[in-house]
Amino acid sequence: MASVLEARDVFRFHEVEGRPVPILRGVSFALEPGTFTTIMGPSGSGKSTLLHLLAGLDLPSAGEIWLAGACLSRLDEEERTRLRRRQVGFVFQFFNLLPDLTVRENVELPLRIAGEDPAAHRDRIDGLLGRLGIEELARRLPRRLSGGEMQRVSIARALAARPPLLLCDEPTGNLSSKAGEEIVALLREVGGAFAATVLLVTHNPRDAAAGQRVLFLKDGVLDPRHALTGEGLRAADVFSRLQELGI
Ligand SMILES: Nc1ncnc2c1ncn2[C@@H]1O[C@H](COP(=O)(O)OP(=O)(O)O)[C@@H](O)[C@H]1O
Ligand SMILES: [Mg+2]
Numbered sequence: 329m330a331s332v333l334e335a336r337d338v339f340r341f342h343e344v345e346g347r348p349v350p351i352l353r354g355v356s357f358a359l360e361p362g363t364f365t366t367i368m369g370p371s372g373s374g375k376s377t378l379l380h381l382l383a384g385l386d387l388p389s390a391g392e393i394w395l396a397g398a399c400l401s402r403l404d405e406e407e408r409t410r411l412r413r414r415q416v417g418f419v420f421q422f423f424n425l426l427p428d429l430t431v432r433e434n435v436e437l438p439l440r441i442a443g444e445d446p447a448a449h450r451d452r453i454d455g456l457l458g459r460l461g462i463e464e465l466a467r468r469l470p471r472r473l474s475g476g477e478m479q480r481v482s483i484a485r486a487l488a489a490r491p492p493l494l495l496c497d498e499p500t501g502n503l504s505s506k507a508g509e510e511i512v513a514l515l516r517e518v519g520g521a522f523a524a525t526v527l528l529v530t531h532n533p534r535d536a537a538a539g540q541r542v543l544f545l546k547d548g549v550l551d552p553r554h555a556l557t558g559e560g561l562r563a564a565d566v567f568s569r570l571q572e573l574g575i
Pocket of ligand 2: 375376377497498
């Protein structure tokens with residue numbers, strides 16, 4: 329089966345006080361279509377750095393990222409942007425909704441950016457709002473929503489242009505425990521319903537346990553041999569693996 333996304337021995341250095349510091353030191357993994365994978369790593373371990381590389385927002389210092397059959401480093405910026413818009417939906421910790429647009433306008437934004445007329449997709453967008461339980465909020469502005477509601481809106485926005493891949497950067501990091509649990513359950517559900525491949529990065533063992541596969545990022549290395557796999561993983565399974573790995 330062809331992978332949706334593949335990282336091959338990816339390195340990324342960041343400039344700290346004028347010196348290059350390795351953040352990712354040989355990260356390799358692949359995502360198979362329709363799977364729900366999580367990456368567990370402590371704060372500062374390079375999760376956001378990795379997601380930016382996977383989405384082609386930034387390029388690796390060494391190694392390759394393959395998205396939908398293309399090696400991102402071999403594309404120019406414009407080609408990467410075009411590929412990202414078609415292939416990737418992004419869900420952020422801080423929602424990143426536009427404050428002056430209504431919920432519906434925020435959700436429709438990726439279609440407008442892709443040069444499509446949202447009116448032509450009205451039924452589908454209504455279905456998406458319904459599926460995420462936010463149809464009643466469609467005319468509201470983001471500031472009148474709770475954190476959990478804002479995150480539902482941003483998931484709807486991420487799915488609006490029907491990308492095959494959803495990348496989620498600590499999507500519960502700014503939510504209460506209960507709202508966070510609901511958001512992770514929703515991501516699993518919509519991943520299945522819309523046949524999207526989902527990658528969620530988190531420092532929260534409970535969120536990580538929602539994955540069919542949990543990868544662990546430690547000291548810039550993501551060793552697939554340390555992964556947990558299986559349905560119905562529990563936070564306790566993730567905790568024990570963290571202890572075994574000394575994270
Ligand atoms: N643009 C940057 N320039 C320099 N250092 C950075 C940059 N982005 C992140 N870092 C550093 O890289 C490390 C990993 O950051 P990040 O990827 O945000 O981790 P995480 O998302 O797991 O918390 C941190 O030490 C952070 O300070
Ligand atoms: Mg981060």
